Amino acid sequence: MNDPVDVLIVGAGASGAAVAWSLAETRMRIVCLEQGGWMNPAEYPSAGRDWEARAYGDFSPSPNVRGRREDYPVNDDNSPIKVLNFNAVGGSTVMYTAHFPRLHPSDFRVRTLDGVAEDWPIDYATLEPFFALNDRMMGVSGLAGDPATPPHEPPMPPLPMGKSGALFGKALNSLGWHWWPSDTTVATTDYEGRARCINLGHCTPACAQGAKASTDITYWPAARRAGVEVRTHCRVREITTNEHGMAAGAVYYDADGVEQFQAAHVVVVACNGVGTPRLLLNSASGRFPNGLANSSGLVGKNLMFHPYAQVYGYLPEETDSHRAPPTCLWSHEFYETDRTRGFVRGYIFQFGRGVGPVVEAVTSEAKGILPWGREHHAKFRRLSGHRMSMAAICEDLPEEHNRVTLDPVLKDSHGIPAPRIDYTLGENSRRMLAHGEARAREILAAAGATDICVNSPIPMGGWHLLGTARMGTDPERSVVNEWGRAHDVKNLFIVDGSVFVTSGGVNPTSTIQAIALYVADQMKQRLATLFD
Amino acid sequence: MTYETRLTADERAELRAIAAEIVPASDEYGVPGADDPAIQADLLATLGRDTALVREALGQLRTLAGGSFGALPPDRREVVAGALRATGGKAVATLSRVVLQCYYRDDRVLHSLGLEARAPFPMGNVLPDGDWSLLDPVRARPPFWRRTD
Numbered sequence: 001m002n003d004p005v006d007v008l009i010v011g012a013g014a015s016g017a018a019v020a021w022s023l024a025e026t027r028m029r030i031v032c033l034e035q036g037g038w039m040n041p042a043e044y045p046s047a048g049r050d051w052e053a054r055a056y057g058d059f060s061p062s063p064n065v066r067g068r069r070e071d072y073p074v075n076d077d078n079s080p081i082k083v084l085n086f087n088a089v090g091g092s093t094v095m096y097t098a099h100f101p102r103l104h105p106s107d108f109r110v111r112t113l114d115g116v117a118e119d120w121p122i123d124y125a126t127l128e129p130f131f132a133l134n135d136r137m138m139g140v141s142g143l144a145g146d147p148a149t150p151p152h153e154p155p156m157p158p159l160p161m162g163k164s165g166a167l168f169g170k171a172l173n174s175l176g177w178h179w180w181p182s183d184t185t186v187a188t189t190d191y192e193g194r195a196r197c198i199n200l201g202h203c204t205p206a207c208a209q210g211a212k213a214s215t216d217i218t219y220w221p222a223a224r225r226a227g228v229e230v231r232t233h234c235r236v237r238e239i240t241t242n243e244h245g246m247a248a249g250a251v252y253y254d255a256d257g258v259e260q261f262q263a264a265h266v267v268v269v270a271c272n273g274v275g276t277p278r279l280l281l282n283s284a285s286g287r288f289p290n291g292l293a294n295s296s297g298l299v300g301k302n303l304m305f306h307p308y309a310q311v312y313g314y315l316p317e318e319t320d321s322h323r324a325p326p327t328c329l330w331s332h333e334f335y336e337t338d339r340t341r342g343f344v345r346g347y348i349f350q351f352g353r354g355v356g357p358v359v360e361a362v363t364s365e366a367k368g369i370l371p372w373g374r375e376h377h378a379k380f381r382r383l384s385g386h387r388m389s390m391a392a393i394c395e396d397l398p399e400e401h402n403r404v405t406l407d408p409v410l411k412d413s414h415g416i417p418a419p420r421i422d423y424t425l426g427e428n429s430r431r432m433l434a435h436g437e438a439r440a441r442e443i444l445a446a447a448g449a450t451d452i453c454v455n456s457p458i459p460m461g462g463w464h465l466l467g468t469a470r471m472g473t474d475p476e477r478s479v480v481n482e483w484g485r486a487h488d489v490k491n492l493f494i495v496d497g498s499v500f501v502t503s504g505g506v507n508p509t510s511t512i513q514a515i516a517l518y519v520a521d522q523m524k525q526r527l528a529t530l531f532d
Numbered sequence: 533m534t535y536e537t538r539l540t541a542d543e544r545a546e547l548r549a550i551a552a553e554i555v556p557a558s559d560e561y562g563v564p565g566a567d568d569p570a571i572q573a574d575l576l577a578t579l580g581r582d583t584a585l586v587r588e589a590l591g592q593l594r595t596l597a598g599g600s601f602g603a604l605p606p607d608r609r610e611v612v613a614g615a616l617r618a619t620g621g622k623a624v625a626t627l628s629r630v631v632l633q634c635y636y637r638d639d640r641v642l643h644s645l646g647l648e649a650r651a652p653f654p655m656g657n658v659l660p661d662g663d664w665s666l667l668d669p670v671r672a673r674p675p676f677w678r679r680t681d
Contacts, residue, residue, distance in 0.1 A: 046652040050578070053633040057581060067581075106678040113680070123680070147673045161662025169666035178670060199657030208653035323657035336678040357636040357645060363627045372617060373610060374555045377561045384645060 001261065006108060009265035010236050010279065012036075015516035017215035018134065019221065022520035024226035026527070032228060033252055034406055035235040036070035036088035039206065039216060046202040046209075052358035059205040059458040061095055062460060065085065070130035070233070072412035072419075074274065078271055079423035081305045083274055083462045089230060090216035092272070093509065096463065097204050098181070098212045099327045100140055100183040101506035102514070105150060105393075110502050111156030114143035114337050114344045116428075117397050119297045120501045121473050121482035121516070124150065130521070132515040135183075137222075138213040138513070142183035142249035148332035155328055156188045159197070164318040164330050167388060171447040178333040182350070183510075184211035186325050192218075201322040201356070210474070212325075214363040237265055237416050238324040239492070242425040246531070247492045248294075253414045255447055264522075266530070270494045270516070273303065273465030275515070276498040277404040278419040280469065293469070293486035293494075298479055300405055302398035302467040303423060304503040309456035311450025312352075312389035314382065321354035321385045328353050330443075333342060334392075334439065335505060343431040345395040347505040352389040360384045367431040369451045383419050388449050391458070392436025394431055395505035398467050424456065433457060436462015464508050483526075490531045495519050539576065539587065542600075546590045548572055549602035551631045553613035563644045566635045575634040582626050589627035592619060 005026035009016045020032055042045070045054040056065070061084040063071035086095035105124035110117045128150075135155060143382040144156030156172055158181035161169070165181070172179040186203065187194045197211035223358040224230065233255035239260075242248040249263035269276050277300035283292035290298050320328075331349040334341070355363070364370035364383055371379060407420035425433075432458045444452055472478025475487035480499055488494040497508055504511070523530060539547065548567045557565035557627060564571065593601045596610045596619075616624060635641060639649040657671060 043651075047654075049637055049649075050633075051651055053578070053637070056629060056633070104679045109680045113678070146673060147670065147675045148677055150677060160659045161664065161666075162659045164663070166662045166666060169663075173666060173669050176669075178673065179677075180667070180670060198654075200652035200656050202652050209656070319660060322652075324659040332677070336676075357642065357647065358633045361540050361632040361636050365628050365632060366625060372613060376555050376601055377558045377563065379591045381561075381645070406611060 004263035005037045010267045011270035012089045015050040017219035018516040019520045020221040029404045030228045033234040037232045044206040044208040046200045052129040075407045076422040081419045081462045092216040098185040099507045103504040103511045107504040127514045130517040134513045141188040146180040164320040183329045184327045187211045205211040250344040269372045273497045301400045303402040304396040304467040307457040309436040313452045314442040315388045319354045322356035347394040355389040394432040466497040466500040470498040483522035563572045585626040588623040
């Protein structure tokens, strides 16, 4: 029997780390349960000669392909977009591209401005100080002065523009469209114990240099120094409740597979937009027969990805290829609603730099532009090192039929029911994808690219898992209130992407972490009345 | 997770033969084919979780060849390889991928492409800073994010 703790956090990823660090100053006893372990950068793909191949195996972004002992399976057969994640201390920040835009002010007012979905119960101004705090903690590089976003000052200078950035810049200037160096969490100077980027160029499947911020090397060292305990290889099966309908703690399997119970006065769930509804639905009981905190019936519903339209082509000139971080520039030219486009809301473009020889060969062969046989070598030499690539990251509107439920058959290695995904692309998203593809083709044409290839939506593109336990002031239309507390269970908090009301059209990690810091701040301000 | 990772001698021979059809040796570029012994050794040593699908693809190849693919005359091998590729599917895609991912990490092949044969870490790469004056037209734009107040 473990001694009770004040705060139990489930999940040590982007949001769990941020909330743990922020709450640590209260000197409460805080324990975090994480189903994965601590990663060893010496074993990251970029430290070995098989660095590209491992993306198809043990460092695939898909848990179903990866199949590490830390992973749980996901039945996403009924979705054109597959769920991606990473399970470890640091969560999916270990395996993300480090592209770090914020939601725009308009994203919090979509009903008021555009008559779709619902407004958030909080706004950009509420989160602004937490965005800034998170930028300092994660270490953000970027360039102030972007006319497309509210003013902010990234603590480090931007990544170099490189050859690829200049090629994009010229093409976008010829079209008169916005572009700007992306905010990223890649350190461009030595920063808080992290070494600066040396352009390993293989950022997404973890950074061996430690220049890319993942919470195992940013928030967690600070949180642990402040007294937070992280228990690794501990998979939570369910959150239990007491006779008062309050969360009592969590049942979990420890590293030896032994069932344990951890009692807690407060439970914080930080398992992402698929893991969180899975846990809440697996926590059904007599008092909560439809799952914990689910009196609204919305736990698991309104799942939002960001459908990606990826478009790339090949230039006569060399690009940066795999010799630089894949994050480069963004464009917010098509972010805000313009109804003449045939859809509401919008998307950003994320511009990349290219890929290595293996990925070039494999993807080009699959697309049919790289032949087998005698012509293979000549064609490969025209492709390799010449790719110009971009992706439109489209806002996905909430629709209740897009959902996470428990699979009746599939279970993880501990026998816990696995999540099942049912998702279809909405008409607004389809139109937005088509618009993004068409604009991307114009950019590539302006740059002189040939051999244009399209993936729309990217099937292996379900990085962003949002909306399945959304926040709101109405308990019948939301799962948590405007400061992250479950309407139904007054000592249960949710801090991950599940609480998003709408998705915006940008990578969400910056906003997820700002919300986690905001919720932690609200908890600290309300400690005396937290359960009222 | 455990996998059956060994191919039979016949399967290895078929794998070598189809690899040579996917990426043949080239005197023009001074590179080996994907049937090169060192590349094949790497492929067999790292097949791991892909073994079952590769075996399935080799079975499809035998069916299309009406027997041993490697025993076919060269012009017939080219036709059958084309038919296999046209078949598509996960098994054929996996076969193609494992051949290509081993071929394009071979030292000789990388050198022929002007690439260094090494892991990205710890040396990294040099990235030119670029011409930041290109950003001047964008800097001149007034703020255009949508205000909500």
